[in-house]
Amino acid sequence: MLTINEIQDEIIEEFSVYDEWLDKYEYLIELGNSLEIIDESQKTPDNIIQGCQSRVWLDAKMDSDGTLNFKADSDAIITKGIIALLIRVFNHQKPQDIIDAQLYFIDEIGLSANLSPTRANGLLAMIKQIRYYALAFNALNK
């Protein structure tokens, strides 16, 4: 299993082939479309992260090996593509590793504007929520 930073480096490498913005977006759309679909029953008000631009749903479970399993969705496809990347980074990692992680790949691939608090696309809140889940599962484990 790759570490969080190994996965981040892998993503940076993948994006380095794209010079054009819209090519990056094409790739994100592709990722968004291939993201495992979250069950409609899990799109509950509890799981929604409301942004005024796009909405994000996030659900988390702990697997038997003590790692976390995230499922997420968004009504906007490019947002969903970024979510797919975040899930790839954080899925099947231990709660403590998620808490300790420095998230640098989004900045590196030029998508940091999407995490601006004023964008209100739900992504920043989603990352916060991923960390809260990690903290909660970590506390539960002790």
Add this chain to the structure above:
Amino acid sequence: MDIQQIRNDFPILGQKIYGHPLVYLDNAATTQKPQCVLDSIMKFYTLYNSNIHRGVHYLSEKATEIYENARLKVKEFINAKSRTEIVFTKGSTEAINTLASSFSQRFINPGDELIISEMEHHSDIVPWQLNAQNKGAVIKVLPFDDRGELLIDKLENLITNKTKIICVTYASNTLGTVNDVEKIIKIAHSHNIPVLVDAAQAIQHLKIDVQKLDCDFLALSGHKIYAETGIGILYGKEKYLEELPPYQGGGDMIKNVSFAKTTYAELPLKFEAGTSNFVGAGSLHTALDYVDKLGLENIAAHEAELLKYATQKVEALGGITIYGKADNKVSVLSFNIDGAHHYDTGMILDKLGIAVRTGTHCTEPIMQHFGITGTVRASFALYNTFEEVDALVDGIKRAQKMLVG
């Protein structure tokens, strides 16, 4: 009107964004500033900067003169009866908050009613809600139809002897609809009810004559008509402004202060507590002169052509839903690509150098009316060109291909 010549007046328009020429179509959010406005701000700080009113020295007198001349310019621009009816505010939001607070204190009692249109911007809803809640008053909604036209015929039915004020936008920031405010005012006045007109989206497109309209209050923002941000106007008929209590307390709005009793300044200073944005006021003067020089009717004619052209071309693409199909519109085009999210569309257009706005546009009740979470909004101003509309249409085509295949 020579648009290329006009574009030269706006230095910001010449830039490239992500390698593409900037196509600025977010004018309903804020307009760009001509060089003369930028120069007026620089000139003020370079030559005249000083706090206004009551200064005995030369610079203060000069700054006061610039501020008060700006007030006279606004008075002429909207044809108010007197300069005392022109209150400087931060913008239309502050203008409406001022009115909502002062009007409610003076005129609204428990059980009273306010009528607000369904297509208002949040800034013409929330201030009234806050004050209505405090006073135990009720808000009634004047609805619009699916074309985006207000159902003015329903107004009579909403009015009761408890109706205290009617608040309506002159032009919708989301749908573009120009409302028949004259008709609404006539109906309201036949019941002795005053009307607030939110002109934030009208002032830059339509000739407004407050005496002819006979509106009782009007709110507007300077930055929507090529002036600096942070300056706006609350117009009110003198008979009302005289009766309303001040909104905020502080310097400039008082006559005498003692701990036993404070008396307030004459209009309009009663409503201008603290140091006003006198630089902004000066920039508004310059901006209104600029608009006058070009002629608002020429600007409106050009914008109408742009809107017509854009609407036809976008409709011709197919697979697009346009929101707001009123007969009379300002240059606002709200739409969604069927099957695509407005946010995705906006992000793709952005990377093509095209600035549009996406989301609810601070009009969630309009979104609820149509059962949508948002739209993409392109809004045109005097400096936009037909080539820019073509760029928008190409961008939408591109986004459509990427998002729905």
